[in-house]
Amino acid sequence: MSTTSHSTLAQARIAVLGYGSQGRAHALNLRDSGLDVVVGLRKGGPSWEKARAEGFNVAEPADAVRGADLVAVLTPDMVQPALYHESIEPNIKPGAALLFAHGFNVHFKQIEPRADIDVILVAPKGPGALVRREYEIGRGVPCIWAVHQDVSGQAEAKAKAYADGIGGGRALLIKTDFKEETETDLFGEQAVLCGGASSLVQAGFETLVEAGYQPEIAYYEVLHELKLIVDLFYEGGIARMLEFVSETAQYGDYVSGPRVIDAGTKERMKAVLTDIQDGTFARNWIAEHKAGLPNYKRFKQADLEHPIEQVGAKLRARMPWLQAGAAKPAAEPLKKVG
């Protein structure tokens, strides 16, 4: 790796707890960066065989933690407090580092880490599959990092070395703190990325279909083509999107965008942010998880049964090149959208 901080973990044993979206990507990237990785999982759990098949030394969480200099907690947020109390707290070495990819449990005090360990955060700004894919092609996903507790005097170096090890150093590293990462991450996924975007798409689809247009055409207009727009945002911001869409699409954007997303929307976004900041969201989510996810399951079922999912499944079956790993059609020059 390019940066000097990488050597901080050169002799370290890293325990990666969890082998899901982030855990698998981190474990593979760290190993390919030449670092010593053990994966900690429940024996008989869903990922145990997968991690072994991919060549990892796999151990029960407590055993993985025992010999580790850095413990990356990459299980679902809601199971982390029990995992911490049962497997990490009694076993982590003094002076070792406890690393999170999201600050939720530390910020909302669901985990109060032992005073004799470093507590750090490295949060890739992308899903695990992208963290792995970018690494494999020699690039990385930007990461934000933070130090909550530094007993070794090396906490910052460890966070940067870990970020380097997963490929983030090839992209961009930004310093944050646990509060900022937790609150902005929750806000982004709720208001814009997962919540905002899927609600916008569903409402657009419903509007067209209720007005009598074909669902297949509505699907392409409000869901499929969104990728082309988001790719332009990603490459060059709103300016690049405006460069590539027609004059007519631009005029429509200027006069109709603010009619749909208006000052009322922003007021409600502020209310969402307030619930995150004052702990209301965290309290509700923890209670929902403890109750066995009754509302979560109901909401998820409604999303999966939305008519856009039925028409989408049929259309995607006729576009096999969209599936990851399938051969792509010859690249065509980017056409204008709108």
Ligand code: NAD
């Ligand atoms: P995930 O649900 O994809 O994977 C969880 C893994 O933990 C699985 O391998 C599962 O078998 C294992 N697991 C579950 N319970 C366990 C237990 N009690 N003991 C040991 N292993 C257990 O999780 P994820 O989405 O990768 O999230 C991990 C962390 O990364 C979270 O803190 C999340 O907020 C953060 N994060 C996720 C993303 C993302 O895109 N998914 C992005 C940034 C940060």
Ligand code: MG
């Ligand atoms: Mg998140």
